[in-house]
Amino acid sequence: MGKQKVGVIVTVLMIIISLIAFRKTFMLWSMDDSARQTLIQTDPDEYKSLVAGSMRLGLDLQGGIHTVVRAKIENLPENERADAVNRVKEIIRNRVDPEGVYEPIIQTQGVDRIIVDLPGWKDEERAEKLIGGTARLEFKMVETMETATQIIRRIDSVVAAVRDRSGSDEASSEAVGESSETADKADAADNKELLSELIGDQADTTVDPFADETTPEEEKPFSSTFLYGSSVSRLNVPWPTITIPVSEKKEIQRILKMPEVQKVITKGTVVLFSTRDAVENNLEVFKIYFLKDEVRFHGEDLENIRANRDQTGGSVVNFELSGRAANKFASLTSNNIDKPFAIVLDDKVESAPFINGRIRTRGQITLGGTASAKDAKDLETVLKAGALPVDVEIIEKNLIGPTLGSDSIKKGYESSLWGLLVVIAFIGIYYRLSGVIAGIALLFNLFFLLAFMAGLGATLTMPGIAGIILTLGIAVDANVLIFERIREELRAGKNVRSAIDAGYERAFLAIVDSHVTTMITAAMLYIFGSGAVRGFAVTLFLGVGISLITAWFITRMFFALRKNYKTLSI
Amino acid sequence: MFRIIGKTDIDFIGSRKITFAISSVFIALGIYAFVMVGLNKANMGIDFTGGTMIQGTFEKDVTIDRLRSVVEGAGFGGATIQQLQSRDTRNTFLIRIKQTEKVDGVIASKRLQSAIVEGFSDNTFRKDSEHTIGPSVGETLRKDAFWAIIASVLGILFYIAIRFDFRGGVAATIATFHDVLAVLGVFYILDIEITLLIVTALLTIAGYSLTDTVVIYDRIRENLKKFRKKAEFVPAIDLSINETLSRTLITSLTTLSVVTVLFFFGGEVLHDFSLALILGVIIGTYSSVFVASPVIAIWESRFPKRFK
Numbered sequence: 001m002g003k004q005k006v007g008v009i010v011t012v013l014m015i016i017i018s019l020i021a022f023r024k025t026f027m028l029w030s031m032d033d034s035a036r037q038t039l040i041q042t043d044p045d046e047y048k049s050l051v052a053g054s055m056r057l058g059l060d061l062q063g064g065i066h067t068v069v070r071a072k073i074e075n076l077p078e079n080e081r082a083d084a085v086n087r088v089k090e091i092i093r094n095r096v097d098p099e100g101v102y103e104p105i106i107q108t109q110g111v112d113r114i115i116v117d118l119p120g121w122k123d124e125e126r127a128e129k130l131i132g133g134t135a136r137l138e139f140k141m142v143e144t145m146e147t148a149t150q151i152i153r154r155i156d157s158v159v160a161a162v163r164d165r166s167g168s169d170e171a172s173s174e175a176v177g178e179s180s181e182t183a184d185k186a187d188a189a190d191n192k193e194l195l196s197e198l199i200g201d202q203a204d205t206t207v208d209p210f211a212d213e214t215t216p217e218e219e220k221p222f223s224s225t226f227l228y229g230s231s232v233s234r235l236n237v238p239w240p241t242i243t244i245p246v247s248e249k250k251e252i253q254r255i256l257k258m259p260e261v262q263k264v265i266t267k268g269t270v271v272l273f274s275t276r277d278a279v280e281n282n283l284e285v286f287k288i289y290f291l292k293d294e295v296r297f298h299g300e301d302l303e304n305i306r307a308n309r310d311q312t313g314g315s316v317v318n319f320e321l322s323g324r325a326a327n328k329f330a331s332l333t334s335n336n337i338d339k340p341f342a343i344v345l346d347d348k349v350e351s352a353p354f355i356n357g358r359i360r361t362r363g364q365i366t367l368g369g370t371a372s373a374k375d376a377k378d379l380e381t382v383l384k385a386g387a388l389p390v391d392v393e394i395i396e397k398n399l400i401g402p403t404l405g406s407d408s409i410k411k412g413y414e415s416s417l418w419g420l421l422v423v424i425a426f427i428g429i430y431y432r433l434s435g436v437i438a439g440i441a442l443l444f445n446l447f448f449l450l451a452f453m454a455g456l457g458a459t460l461t462m463p464g465i466a467g468i469i470l471t472l473g474i475a476v477d478a479n480v481l482i483f484e485r486i487r488e489e490l491r492a493g494k495n496v497r498s499a500i501d502a503g504y505e506r507a508f509l510a511i512v513d514s515h516v517t518t519m520i521t522a523a524m525l526y527i528f529g530s531g532a533v534r535g536f537a538v539t540l541f542l543g544v545g546i547s548l549i550t551a552w553f554i555t556r557m558f559f560a561l562r563k564n565y566k567t568l569s570i
Numbered sequence: 571m572f573r574i575i576g577k578t579d580i581d582f583i584g585s586r587k588i589t590f591a592i593s594s595v596f597i598a599l600g601i602y603a604f605v606m607v608g609l610n611k612a613n614m615g616i617d618f619t620g621g622t623m624i625q626g627t628f629e630k631d632v633t634i635d636r637l638r639s640v641v642e643g644a645g646f647g648g649a650t651i652q653q654l655q656s657r658d659t660r661n662t663f664l665i666r667i668k669q670t671e672k673v674d675g676v677i678a679s680k681r682l683q684s685a686i687v688e689g690f691s692d693n694t695f696r697k698d699s700e701h702t703i704g705p706s707v708g709e710t711l712r713k714d715a716f717w718a719i720i721a722s723v724l725g726i727l728f729y730i731a732i733r734f735d736f737r738g739g740v741a742a743t744i745a746t747f748h749d750v751l752a753v754l755g756v757f758y759i760l761d762i763e764i765t766l767l768i769v770t771a772l773l774t775i776a777g778y779s780l781t782d783t784v785v786i787y788d789r790i791r792e793n794l795k796k797f798r799k800k801a802e803f804v805p806a807i808d809l810s811i812n813e814t815l816s817r818t819l820i821t822s823l824t825t826l827s828v829v830t831v832l833f834f835f836g837g838e839v840l841h842d843f844s845l846a847l848i849l850g851v852i853i854g855t856y857s858s859v860f861v862a863s864p865v866i867a868i869w870e871s872r873f874p875k876r877f878k
Contacts, residue, residue: 060839068707110710394676395704404625404698408837415835419828426824462839463767469832470774470847473825474781480824481785484817510788513733514781520725521777525770528718530711533770540774 007557010549011444018448021455024053051103055454057119058461058535061409063402064119065127069392071112076390081112084389089114094385095130109530113395124399126378132394134346135382137299139332140291142340142352143269145230148240148290151271152223154264159221159255222255227285233338233354241340241352246277246284256288268293275348278370289349291342296332299345301325302363305383307376315367315376317383326360334358345379412465419469420446423476431483433569437558438479441550445475448546453539461535471543477514478551481507483570490568497563504556515548578812582859583804583867589860593748596853600751603758612758615765616701618715620669620708622679625654626697628661628690637663637686644685646678654838662698664838674705715769722773723747726780734787737869742783745862749779749854753846767843775850778825782818782858789814790863803874807867811859822855 028050031039039047059066071088073081085108092114093106105117116131223229225248230238244252255261256271265271274287302319310316321329332341333355342352343365351366367375424442427435449468453460486503494502522544525537562568606612616623634653641649650666667682669675679702686695703711723743731739750772757764789810797806829851833844 070704070706393704396707397676397679397700397702399697399700401696401698408839411835411837415831418835419831422827422831423824426827427820430820462837463770463843466832466836466840466843469828469836470825473828474778474821476824477781477821480817480820484814484820488813506792510785513784513788517726517729517780517784518777520729521722521773521780524718524722524725525773528714528721529766529770530714533766536770536774 004557004560007553007560010553011557014444014448014549017455018451021053021451024050025055025454028054052457053455054457055450056103056457056459057405057409058459058464058532059117059119059398059405060400060462060532061405061412061460062119063122063400063405064117065121065124066115066117066396066398067127067131067394068109068396069114069116069131070395071114071388072391072393073112085112085114087389088392091135091385091388092116092131095381098381099130114392120402122402126374128394129378130382132392133382133388134391135299135385135387136346137302137383137387138295138344139297140270140294140342140344141296141336142239142241142342143290143292145238145240147266147269151265151269151290155222155255155261156220158260158264159258160219162258162260163221222252225252227280227283231340231352233340235338237338239340239352240290242288242290243280243285244288246286249286252288272342272344272347272349275345275350275367276370276375287349289342289352291344291349296341297329299383299387301329302383305380307373307380309373309376310364310366315371315373317365317367317376317379319363319365319383321361321363329363330358330360333360350379408462412462416465416469416472419472423472427476427479431479431570434479434483434486434559437555438476438483440558441479441555442472442475444554445543445547445550446472448550449539449543452542452546458538459535460539461532463532464535464539467536467539468543471540471547474518474544475547475550478507478511478547479555481510481514482551482555486568486570490570496565496568499568500559500563504559511548511551515544518544578815580808580812580815582808582811583864584808586860586864586868589856590864593752593857593861596752596755597748599755599759600748600753603755604751606758607754607764613761613763614668615763615768616666616668616675616703616708617766618708618712618764620703620705621667621675622669622682622700622702623664623666624679624682624697624701625662625664625699626686626695627659628663629694629696630661630692632661632663632690632693634663637665640685640689641665641682643689644681645673646682649682669703669705669708675702675707676704678702711766715766718769718773722776726776730780730784730787733784734791737866738787741862741865741869742780742787744865745783745857746776746779748857748861749850750776752853752857753849756849757842757846762842762845765842767839768846771843771846771850774847775854778850779854779857782822782854783862785817786810786814786858786863787866790866803870804867807863811863815859818855818859822851826851 028036036047039050069088069092071085073084076084089106089108093104096104096106096116096118103119105115107115109115118127121127225244226242227245228243229240231241232238253273270291270293272289272291274289277284277286279285301321303322304318304320306318308316308318334357336355337357338354340352340354343350353366365379367379420442424436424439427438429435431438446468449471452458458464482503485507486499489499489502490496519541522537522541526534526541529537603612607614610619634651638649638651641651646667648668648670652664652666653660654662654664665682667675667678669678673681679700683697723746726746727739727743730742734742753772753775754764757768762768790807793806793810793813794803797803826848829844829847832840833848836844
C-alpha cells in the first residue's frame with residue numbers, strides 16, 4: 001500500500017472518529033434548558049451518557065462553586081472510617097441532587113476528603129449549608145429561668161472583671177476604680193430584682209427581667225444587650241429565650257467564646273443561637289437559648305418529612321412518627337406539657353415551641369425568624385438525606401461568578417484565535433506553500449484535539465485553553481523538523497522526490513523523541529496534579545500526541561502529491 | 571527559500587567560557603531561590619501557604635487606600651491588594667491573604683468579607699471569585715508538586731538514558747534543571763508569587779527544553795557516524811548545532827509567539843504563567859545550544875567514550 005493511501009485512510013478515519021466524538025457534545029449543547037429537563041425526567045440514563053461523552057466546561061469557565069470538605073473521622077475506629085467517608089459522600093449527593101444542578105461532581109479524594117463541584121451555582125451560603133451541614137436534628141428541653149438567670153449573672157460579672165483587668169488602657173479608664181468597687185453591691189441588688197421578676201407573674205415578653213436601672217450598664221456587659229429576657233407560657237411561666245438586636249451579635253459571640261465565660265456556664269447547660277435572624281418591631285434581632293444539654297429525641301426517627309406552610313403562612317416542616325419512636329415522643333411530650341422544647345439543628349435552634357399536648361404520630365417543626373419556603377424545603381432535603389455520620393469542615397473553596405467565567409471564555413477564545421493566526425502567518429511566510437499545508441494540518445490538529453477531549457468527557461479549563469494554545473506552537477515543531485530536513489536535502493542537490501522521502505525518514509526519530517519528552521512531562525502533571533493543572537496536562541498530552549499523527553500522515557499526504565514537481569515551494 | 575539564517579558555522583563549544591559564566595549565575599540564583607522556597611521565605615502563593623484570595627467589584631468608586639485601611643483594620647496587615655484594570659470598571663480589586671498560625675484561610679475569608687461589608691456600608695461589593703485554601707490543603711498541594719517534579723525529572727532522565735546513553739541523560743538533565751532554576755530565580759527577583767500554575771509552567775519548561783536538547787542530540791549521533799576519529803568529536807557537535815540551528819530558532823519563535831499572545835490576551839489568571847513560559851522558551855533554547863551540548867563535549871574530551 002502506498003504512503004499516500006495510508007495518509008488518506010488515516011485522515012478520513014480521524015475525521016470520522018472526531019465527528020463521532022463530537023456527536024454527544026453537539027447534541028447536549030444544542031439543547032435548551034427545558035429540553036434538558038425533559039430528557040433528565042424521561043430518560044436519565046441517556047442524559048448521563050450524553051454528559052459523560054461531552055466536553056465539560058470547567059468551573060472557571062462556566063462559573064460555580066468548588067469545595068473540598070474533610071470528614072472528621074479521627075475519632076472513629078480505623079475500620080469504620082472509609083465507610084463513614086463514603087456515606088458522607090452519598091448523603092451530600094442526595095442533598096444536592098434535588099436541586100437539579102447540571103452534572104455535579106462529587107468524589108472522594110485521599111483518605112478523608114470529598115470534592116464537591118457545583119457548576120452554575122451562585123448561592124454560596126446555601127451550598128455551604130447543603131454540603132457542610134451535619135443535619136443533626138435534636139430535641140432539647142429549655143433550661144429553667146432560675147438556672148439561666150444565675151448563669152447570666154455570672155457571665156456579667158466575669159466579663160466585667162475581664163474587661164476591667166485587660167481593657168483599662170483602651171477606654172473609660174477613669175471609671176474603672178469606681179465601678180469595680182460597686183460591682184459586688186450591684187450584684188446583690190440585681191439578684192434581688194431578678195428573683196422578684198421570676199416569682200412575680202409579669203414576665204411578659206415585652207419586659208426585660210434584666211433591666212435594672214440601679215446598676216450602671218457597664219456592670220452588665222452581657223445582659224444589658226438583651227431586648228427581652230424571656231418568653232412566657234400559657235401558665236404565665238417565663239422561660240429563658242432571650243432576644244437581642246443583631247447589632248450586638250458579634251459582641252455576644254465574642255463573650256460566649258471567652259474561656260472565662262465558658263467556665264461559668266454550668267455543666268449540663270448549653271447556650272445556643274437561633275438559626276436565623278428575625279425582625280421584631282422593625283428591629284433586626286436574634287435569639288439565644290439556655291437549654292439542657294441532654295438530647296431527648298433524635299431526628300433520625302422522623303418519617304414522611306414534608307416542607308409546608310402553617311395557618312399563619314409561616315414555614316414549617318411536617319413529619320410523622322411510628323413504632324417505638326412514636327411512643328418515646330408521646331411520653332416525652334405528655335410529661336412536659338406547657339414547657340418549651342427546642343428543636344436544634346446542627347447546634348442552632350430552629351425554634352422552641354411550647355408543648356401544648358401529647359404528640360404521638362404527627363409533628364411539626366416551626367422554622368423561626370425570617371425563614372422562607374426555601375429554608376423549609378432545604379430542611380426537608382437534609383432531613384430526608386439523613387444526618388452525616390461525622391462532622392465535616394470545608395477546607396478548600398473556589399467560587400467563580402458567571403461574569404468572570406464568560407469573561408475567561410472570551411479571553412481564551414481570543415487568544416486561541418490570535419495564536420492560530422500568528423503561527424499560520426509565520427510558517428506561511430517562512431515555508432510558503434509547505435507552510436500553508438502545515439497550517440491546514442494545524443487546523444486539523446485543533447479539530448481532532450477538541451474532538452478527543454469531547455469524546456473523553458474531558459473538562460476544559462482556562463489552563464487547559466493555555467495548553468491548547470501552547471500545543472499550537474509546539475505542534476508546528478514536527479513540521480518544522482521535516483521541512484528543515486527536506487530543505488537540507490534539496491540544498492545537497494537531491495531532487496524533490498528523494499528530498500521529501502529522505503526528509504521524512506531522517507526527521508522521524510527526532511520527532512518521536514521530541515514529542516515523547518513533552519508527553520512524559522504532561523503525564524506526570526496529570527498524575528500528580530489536580531483540578532486546573534490536570535486540565536492543562538490533558539490538553540498538552542493529547543495535543544502533542546495528535547500533532548505527531550497529523551504531521552506524519554496528513555502533511556505527508558500533501559507532500560506525496562507534490563513529489564513529481566520540479567521545484568518545491570518550501 | 572526564505573531563511574532567517576543562512577548556513578552557519580558558529581563555534582558554539584568554543585564560546586563556552588562566556589556562556590558557562592552566564593549559566594552559573596542563573597543556576598546560583600535559581601538554587602538560592604529554591605532554598606528560599608524550601609525555607610518558606612519566598613513569595614509562595616496561597617495554593618501552598620493556605621489563605622484566601624477574593625476578587626470583587628464595588629458598585630461605586632473606591633480608592634485602593636480606603637480598601638487597604640479597611641482590610642488592615644480587620645487585622646490583615648499582610649494582605650496584598652491589587653486594583654484590576656478592565657474595560658468596564660476601575661473598581662475591581664483582588665485581595666490576597668495568606669494564612670497565619672492563628673487564622674486559617676477559611677476563617678480569613680469569612681472575616682475579610684464581613685469587614686468589607688461593614689467598612690463599605692454605603693456601597694455594595696459583588697464577589698466575582700473566591701479561592702480559599704484551608705490548612706492541610708496547602709501541605710498536600712506542596713507535596714504533590716514536589717512529587718510531580720521528581721517524577722518528571724526521573725521519567726525524562728530514564729527516557730534519555732535509554733534513547734541515548736547515561737551521559738546524554740545527565741547532560742540533558744543538567745540543561746533542564748538550568749532552565750527551571752533560571753526561571754525560578756528570575757521570578758524570585760521579580761517577587762512574583764509561586765503558585766500551582768507557576769510550578770506547572772516550570773515543569774512544562776522542563777519538557778520543552780528537553781525537546782530542544784533531544785533534537786540536537788539526535789543530530790549529534792547521526793553526525794558522529796561521519797566523524798570517525800575521536801579528535802573530531804567537538805567539530806561534530808558544533809556541526810550538529812549549526813545544522814539544527816534554524817529548526818531550533820523557528821520552533822522557538824512559533825512557541826514564543828503563542829505564549830506571547832497568551833501573555834497579552836490570556837487575562838489575569840494566565841499572566842504570570844505565560845511570563846514563565848516566555849522566559850522558559852528563551853532560556854530553554856539558549857541552554858540546549860550552550861549548555862547541554864558543551865557539557866557532552868567536555869565530558870567526552872576528559873573521559874573519552876563514544877556518545878551513543
